[in-house]
Amino acid sequence: MKKLIKLLFITIVAISGIDCHAQRKDTDAKISHYNISRCRDRKSIGDASIRILYAFNAENIRDKSTWIDEGQLKIGRGITQYSSHFEEVNEDSVAIWLNTHSKSSAWPPARWLRGHRPDHWIEYQYSNIHIIDNTLEEYATMPRAIETDNLKYSETLPLQEWSISDETEEICGYSCQKAICHWRGRDYVAWFAADIPVSAGPWKFGGLPGLIMKIADSTNTYSWEATEVKNGTFPIYKPRGDKYKESTREKVQELQRKLNENYFKTTGTEVIQYKTGQLLTSRKHPYSQLELE
């Protein structure tokens, strides 16, 4: 009965588009300091011929300042990458800046980042996901204070078990069909475009007979919606493997959860408040990880 109620709730949310309580960047974790060498030494491992941009956790799809991130899905032959487009634009700008100011030993303090609280860290923005054949690799970039503890892991490409319904909706100029699934502790409603014959989607989602254009979990804590579909040549940058320690999904997600819940304690950065002399501890943040299992 509980499941039935949950399913009905998914349907209601999907129909009404109610924004319940989207995950905000309300942690104390800030993005790491400039990684100049990452911008300067970026090497493309191949090119994608299609790029799809997604609004991640958007309050208003028309206003990028209300988004947590702009995700990008790059699809090439034999390789698919999901990463942050906001971050890539920033890295492009830094790379161009370094190129045009090659003699400079400093760099601009301001970044070309945007979105809701652009200086705050969230794992769903600062993770690179590569899918080659049947293997998924995640490169997890950590926030300030533990930026040297970047981690990576690989797992077999997780497949969601989808049920397709006849419902359709137009998203980003494409007619999309509805599909639902339960995956790693959450229920999802997805809308896929059969006219885009790519079995992929944002984050780790895929496995439908068309590209996932929109997906949200039943609590609307996590959501993606496509905002741009583009043909072209898009270089796929892979983070330098030697800068990321080998780990497992469980360990990475545990660390990410702790960083969200209590950043100062997790990173061991004790900050004493100037006025009160008290130790600064993270506020209690309501946090619910995307992958619960």
Next chain:
Amino acid sequence: MRGFHLIQLIIMLLLGSQTLFARIVISGTVTDKSGEPLPAIVSVLVGRSVKGFGNADENGKYSISFSTDADSVTVKASIMGFSSSLKTVPSQTRQLDFIMEESDILLKEVSVVAEKITQKGDTLNFRVGAYKDENDRVIGDVIKKMPGLEVSDNGSISFNGKTIKNFYVEDMDLLQGRYGIATNNISANDVASIQVYQNHQPVRALKDWSPSEDVTINLKLKSSAKGVFTMTGMGGIGYKPMLWAGEATGMYFGKKGQSITTYKGNNSGDNVAAEQENLTGDGGLQFFNQAPLGVVSPGTPGVKQKRYMRNRSNAVSTSNILKLDSLSTLSVSLSYIDDILSNEGSSVTEQYLPDGAYRTMSQTVETKSYVHKLSGGAVYKKNTDRIYAVNRLDVNASWNKCDGINSLTTDFSSINQVVNQHLDNPSFSISDKADLIFNSGANAWNLSFGAGWNHRPQKLSVSPASILSDKPENDVVSQNYTSDDFRGQAEIGYFMKFGQLTIKTFIFGNVDIESVKSDLDGLDLSDFNAVNRYSFGKAEGGGEARIGYPIKNSYFEVTLPISYNGQWLRDKKAAGRNREWNYLCFNPAVKYTYRLGKSWCGLNASYYKIRDNSDRAQSGVVMTDYLTFRESFVDHTLVDKSLYVTAEYHYSNAMAQLFANASASWRRSSCNTMVGYEYDGIATVKYALEHPYVSNRYGASVNVSKGMDFWESTLKLTGNCSLYKSMQLINSQPVDYKSQYWSANLVYSAMPATWMGMALGAAYGENKSFTEVNKDAAMSGRQCTGRLDLNFFPVKRLILNVAFEENYTNLTEAGRHTWFGDARITYKAGRFDWELEANNIFNRKVFSRVNYTDMNIYRSTYRLRPFNVMLKVRFNVF
């Protein structure tokens, strides 16, 4: 999980789904042409709806189980890098194999949240569609609404406080600075984006040698506008008086070359010559020979020319550029302007006297100018990383005339006289400039040469002569003034690098010879010399070192030019006046820029000491107009020592559509020669006397420009102020005076609804000139302008535009407020746009404007064009 599937089943049953029908299984293999298995995704569709799907395994095998009541289904196999394969088969269990063909997927491109401005490095892309509304016809209309971009009254564009140096179309310099032709003719519908190249160094060979703060604009065209020849036309008639207008424009923008040819003509007041002006200042050689003669006419009133000018104008121009190879181009341009401009009005001039009083001269003025101007140019340019070679040839010829009829009265004499004036004002100039830069990486060579000639034979006739003299010799007083200027310049540069330090050294030589012949006939000037026959020359040779050093985000440059300057006078009438002067000159300059992220600031300081003897060359009187005579009593060298300091700050945040800049300047000039005015009856004699004085000019300006998502609007705010402290000789007495000025300007454009657009402009300015004597009595000139444009698009094909404009000036007795109203209806029908426009709806007859020049006040009243209506049709020929 099992429960979850059960629920799904229940839901499907509740929905009366197809599970009631028998299960069908379609299976098979997916391979490429060579038989290699492909892990494709296979789906079963009924209509456009997916009923089932499955992935082929590593052996290419798939199996899909589904139910349907349809007679047939479509089975689709797809995988990246291969074109989708579709097969329609009867709805029954069966084997179905696919052999896929390699092909790239080309998707329908969609963007639902397209950025208004994007930035990549120093390049900003302004998306035209984000700022354009139905009322915008040409690209210039849209540029005005973009935050950070300003379009001045003469059409020149600046970005965040910097006037642009280059204007490209698809990265080609088609117009060679005359970019008004592009902004006024290229359709807004043909341009995808306006690209702003900040810190742009157009010379590739100098990229590593000279950091640049210059700004270049590039029009990025839509693919539909590229590689096709388009021709548009316009014809219009109107009343009153009988009005006509016509336009024809042909354009081609291809990969190998570009071309724009235009004809524009009208008698409805539109200025067709303005778009032919070179707005980047990189034309041919500049000539400094004087053409001092003119007809007395009031200055421009500060309202659109269309409101007051009676004209009959024709202008034709062609601009072409051909790509010889990927980095070499040849540009050829030719233009001809045939204009008759008539202007009517009256003016009151209040001339300041040393005792604090003013004397007043009132005139009614009617002028008619005949303009014939032919210009041609050719530019060859090779622009590679190693070699930059450019040669520019410019030829200009004009044969202009002007007639003026003035009626003069004064408050200090009983004169009440009609004065006729006629000016012949032809001009011919030819110049050629060549630049060659060779960059080897470690060092570079620069060679520049230029030569040119300018011939200006002017003749001014004034009648009756009695207005100027009690004892006229003829009925007509005529002044001839012919000047010829020959210029030549050469420069050799060698650039070196020592680590981060760059040193550029130059050896240069310049020569400038001006030859003057002037005669004043028809007056008894026994006490004066009325003839000039002389040549005055300047030559300099020297060296310059320019040392540049980058420190982190800063760049420091010092320029140290030292030269030997020779001047000579050859008087053909009085050989005894022949003289030579020689000087050693040193005019250093320093420049500092600091750049960080979204901001940059700059500091510039330069000092120069000019020694000039050209004023003493001219010993004879020259009548520059019938009210002004020029005479030099100087027999010493003019020495002007100036220090000029500027500071500027620029902020640019493309993501927030926020641009701001501020600048401040100070110029201190110490001069040994003062310009003075002597009033002799109605005539003002302008002369120069040895009298040292110091002047200081302080200026500051602030600009803020912000694009907002609210109503898709753009807000632009500007503030300017200046203070000038100087000294003037009036009736032989030195008078200290101050001129102060401030102004504020607001422009707001918005699209409140899909059926409406609006633009609001408001400007306020205040200026005052005063001496210690009349400090309290001196009046401030206050001027205010407001304009509201409302555009309505009730249906797709119809555009309604109404505009209201208010002009206020405080220093006139009558007509302080002048309201204007204009309206236009545009109806789009296929390839034709029909426009019905009504101008000056309130039928204002006159417009008044007050200006200060030094200590004098000019009140001008212009007769306006009456209410008129025009019907125009614009059409695409192809």
